[in-house]
Amino acid sequence: xxxxxxxxxxxxxxxxxxxxxxxxxxxxxxxxxxxxxxxxxxxxxxxxxxxxxxxxxxxxxxxxxxxxxxxxxxxxx
Numbered sequence: 001x002x003x004x005x006x007x008x009x010x011x012x013x014x015x016x017x018x019x020x021x022x023x024x025x026x027x028x029x030x031x032x033x034x035x036x037x038x039x040x041x042x043x044x045x046x047x048x049x050x051x052x053x054x055x056x057x058x059x060x061x062x063x064x065x066x067x068x069x070x071x072x073x074x075x076x077x
Contacts, residue, residue: 017024
């Protein structure tokens with residue numbers, strides 16, 4: 001009896017979605033595709049650092065300032 005009274009007090013009201021349900025799936029797919037494209041754009045970042053055997057890297061090592069490059073600031077230990 002109490003159970004019926006509680007159910008009667010809380011009538012179920014159905015609310016319509018502001019947009020069709022399929023649109024939520026489309027929005028989610030677009031977001032995941034966008035995030036995948038952002039992730040894919042970083043795929044060659046590790047290849048941008050050239051190996052020390054590369055002729056361009058050897059030229060960089062002989063350029064002005066190369067004596068302190070990578071060893072911190074000159075004069076500081």
